Amino acid sequence: MAGIVLFIVSCLMFIIGKLSPSSSISLPRELLTHYICNKLRLDNDAIELASRDYGKLVQETPLGVLYPSLVDDIATLVKFSYDSPNPFSIAARGRSHSIRGQAMAHNGVVVQMTSLKHSSYDSGxxxxxxxxxxxxxxxxxxxxxxxxxxxxxxxxxxxxxxxxxxxxxxxxxxxxxxxxxxxxxxxxxxxxxxxxxxxxxxxxxxxxxxxxxxxxxxxxxxxxxxxxxxxxxxxxxxxxxAPNRVKWVKMLYHDFSSFTRDQEHLISINGGLDYLEGFVVVNQSPPSNLRSSFFSPADQLKINSLVAKHGVIYCLEVVKYYDDLTIDTIEKELPLLLKGLNYLPGFIFKKDKSFVEFLNRVRIGEIELEETGTQDVPHPWLNLFVPKSTIMDFNAGVFLEILKKQNKNKGPILVYPMNRNK
Ligand SMILES: Cc1cc2nc3c(=O)[nH]c(=O)nc-3n(C[C@H](O)[C@H](O)[C@H](O)COP(=O)(O)OP(=O)(O)OC[C@H]3O[C@@H](n4cnc5c(N)ncnc54)[C@H](O)[C@@H]3O)c2cc1C
The missing domain is CATH 3.30.465.10 (Uridine Diphospho-n-acetylenolpyruvylglucosamine Reductase; domain 3)
Known part of the structure; x- marks a missing residue:
């Protein structure tokens, strides 16, 4: 039984919550005189950074930010709070790519986990x-x-x-x-x-x-x-x-039921593909949106007119890994795997990339957005598992009834099946 994962990121503007008013709450004096306070930053720059995340929807202000160099620094901080008559909240912060303040600690201490990176014998x-x-x-x-x-x-x-x-x-x-x-x-x-x-x-x-x-x-x-x-x-x-390289293929569909049927068929093949996703393309959402510029300008024009004609189309994306041992067979194996699929004739696009280029594809899209400054906006984001039994209703109600009619979406909408037993 397959469910569907869906990521929605859109670039709608939201009003960012105001910083909490400054208060007289402070960290326990004993912590501020403890040896780990050398690694505790209380300055505005550190506090400001730890009050924000990728979502830009909420802000929570911590009292301090720990930059640990040893795992033991974190253990000491947590023990300190646990033993204290006035325990404070603690949140680990990775890259803070959460969207609703998950890595923030209101009036507490944020632990900047990346500061352990390469700096500690017990990390790395x-x-x-x-x-x-x-x-x-x-x-x-x-x-x-x-x-x-x-x-x-x-x-x-x-x-x-x-x-x-x-x-x-x-x-x-x-x-x-x-x-x-x-x-x-x-x-x-x-x-x-x-x-x-x-x-x-x-x-x-x-x-x-x-x-x-x-x-x-x-x-x-x-x-x-x-x-x-x-x-x-x-x-x-x-x-x-690890493979050396990948064959990366995208195929376009107008009909959602053919699209999901083909996705489900492909994930049911044992020893078949190595990667499968898919996404929805609506008017105004560039088909390569944040996920690397896959399509050539000429292909992009062809796709744009298809979107203009139908309002909504779907893109099935697959990858087959290969290396020096399979380099001779990959060209025969891939067409066999894709045989019988119901994508729109002429709308199949292929790329050959190194394994690292493929895995790191979103970073390339992110750099492009950073250069244009369009990255610096709120990122409302929703992930849903939808049962296979209702995915057609989801398409009718959300993709066709809302997205197609409103014609406003700007962010990527990923749709792909998942085996429940995984
Ligand atoms: C552009 C983009 C693409 C993404 N693509 C995907 C994707 O394809 N698939 C997917 O699954 N997710 C994806 N995500 C979501 C991402 O996996 C989560 O937002 C993840 O939390 C980000 O990691 P982070 O290091 O920024 O964690 P943070 O946002 O810093 O932290 C996330 C949560 O984990 C906690 N935490 C952090 N470090 C630790 C730790 N060491 N121990 C315990 N708790 C900790 C934090 O307190 C917080 O609750 C994507 C996010 C972005 C921005």
């Missing part, structure tokens, strides 16, 4: 390539590491994590606190299904190792736990052999 990225290990290949990675750095470090060993997010400049702790979903999830499940073990600082300030077998309640609470059950300082992430 360590790849284990021991064929006799029961776990297979894996990497121990610090909670503040960025996924792009995990990719580059593991590739040096010919390996890579198996499950990704579309965007890689996010922290390991940040996405494991959510789920970490992308087009590989139909094969491997989300990122949280590919973690063997973690080190977590609990609400009492204790550093605890947890896995399916040890402290399993903590393990399952922290994975997808929105930062509410502990701070991840290390995750043991499953790795697989």
């Amino acid at each position: 990225i360590r790849v284990v390539r021991n064929p006799s290990s029961l776990l297979g290949f894996y990497a121990d990675v610090g909670g503040g590491e960025l996924w792009i750095d995990v990719l580059l470090a593991t590739l040096e060993h010919g390996l890579a994590p198996v499950s990704w997010t579309d965007y890689l400049h996010l922290t390991v702790g940040g996405t494991l606190s959510n789920a970490g979903i992308s087009g590989q999830a139909f094969v491997y499940g989300p990122q949280i299904s590919n973690v063997h073990e973690m080190d977590v600082i609990t609400g009492k300030g204790e550093l605890v190792t947890c896995s399916k077998h040890i402290n399993s309640e903590l393990f399952y609470a922290v994975l997808g736990g929105l930062g509410q059950f502990g701070i991840i300082t290390r995750a043991r992430v499953a790795l697989g052999k």
